[in-house]
Amino acid sequence: xxxxxxxxxxxxxxxxxxxxxxxxxxxxxxxxxxxxxxxxxxxxxxxxxxxxxxxxxxxxxxxxxxxxxxxxxxxxxxxxxxxxxxxxxxxxxxxxxxxxxxxxxxxxxxxxxxxxxxxxxxxxxxxxxxxxxxxxxxxxxxxxxxxxxxxxxxxxxxxxxxxxxxxxxxxxxxxxxxxxxxxxxxxxxxxxxxxxxxxxxxxxxxxxxxxxxxxxxxxxxxxxxxxxxxxxxxxxxxxxxxxxxxxxxxxxxxxxxxxxxxxxxxxxxxxxxxxxxxxxxxxxxx
Numbered sequence: 301x302x303x304x305x306x307x308x309x310x311x312x313x314x315x316x317x318x319x320x321x322x323x324x325x326x327x328x329x330x331x332x333x334x335x336x337x338x339x340x341x342x343x344x345x346x347x348x349x350x351x352x353x354x355x356x357x358x359x360x361x362x363x364x365x366x367x368x369x370x371x372x373x374x375x376x377x378x379x380x381x382x383x384x385x386x387x388x389x390x391x392x393x394x395x396x397x398x399x400x401x402x403x404x405x406x407x408x409x410x411x412x413x414x415x416x417x418x419x420x421x422x423x424x425x426x427x428x429x430x431x432x433x434x435x436x437x438x439x440x441x442x443x444x445x446x447x448x449x450x451x452x453x454x455x456x457x458x459x460x461x462x463x464x465x466x467x468x469x470x471x472x473x474x475x476x477x478x479x480x481x482x483x484x485x486x487x488x489x490x491x492x493x494x495x496x497x498x499x500x501x502x503x504x505x506x507x508x509x510x511x512x513x514x515x516x517x518x519x520x521x522x523x524x525x526x527x528x529x530x531x532x533x534x535x536x537x538x539x540x541x542x543x544x545x546x547x548x549x550x551x552x553x554x555x556x557x558x559x560x561x562x563x564x565x566x567x568x569x570x571x572x573x574x575x576x577x578x579x580x581x582x583x584x585x586x
Contacts, residue, residue, distance in 0.1 A: 344436050353402040353412075360415075362433050367415035369441060372406040380444040382410045382471070384582065385434075387455030389414035400574045401450075401582065408583035411443060421482065421491040422457035422511060430462040434469060446471040448582060453536060453566070454479045454486070460511035467521035474582040475527040476572050479536050480545040481512045512545055519554035526557045526581045528572055530564030557581075 344367070347359040352370055360367040367389065371381070384405050386394055394402060394414070405412050415433045420426025437443055448471045451459040456478035463470045479485045482502075492502045495509065507513040518525075527542040542558050549556045559578065561571045580586055 369413040386414040404579040422461035464514035519552035528559040535566035
């Protein structure tokens, strides 16, 4: 009997050794492929640094696109740093109007970042750049994997479409008169070239690309949303954008609040940019 057990152990050992020998090259190949992919992925380059909003702003270049990160003064600590992702990042944005919001984010220990992907209108090409930038930013600057999204105006098309593809990388969304429907702004005729499609092709496949039709992954992930929007906005009408998104999101079981600013339109006024309710949600989720 002892002899039989001994023989089994020998056979089992030989089998495991053979399996290990076959598996080792496979694991090595996978590790090599992962290292190769990491080496080929674009890296963020520092352009210059300056004081801004009570913190340190670093202007960046990523894959040929201008970007930035603003971090609180002092040590970020050992834990991955929470951060706010702002869009759109065009020349001058964010600017002085965002002082109140950015200072509150920095005081809460959060970084504030963005990248200029041009007039992508949430196209797959723009979303791909966002995905790559997110991964590089998280890796190189030790930021939290989940970002707090701050889509202002047409930045909603960019950030919502990225979020729909990567809901596990979103903490919450706080939007300022946010565009939620391509038909409302910029219109399908203007958006189609960014998607590499004709207006008809974009229209026929709109549910695949339109943020307002892509809310299910966000609701399923339990991402809370708050928008602040004026009821006199003729550029990005409240009813067709934030209000309609809220109706659809709640119907899917999601949590969303809309702060309606009476009599205000698509403008840079205190009601949108100096709001304690807004920054509290942005920084704490409450």
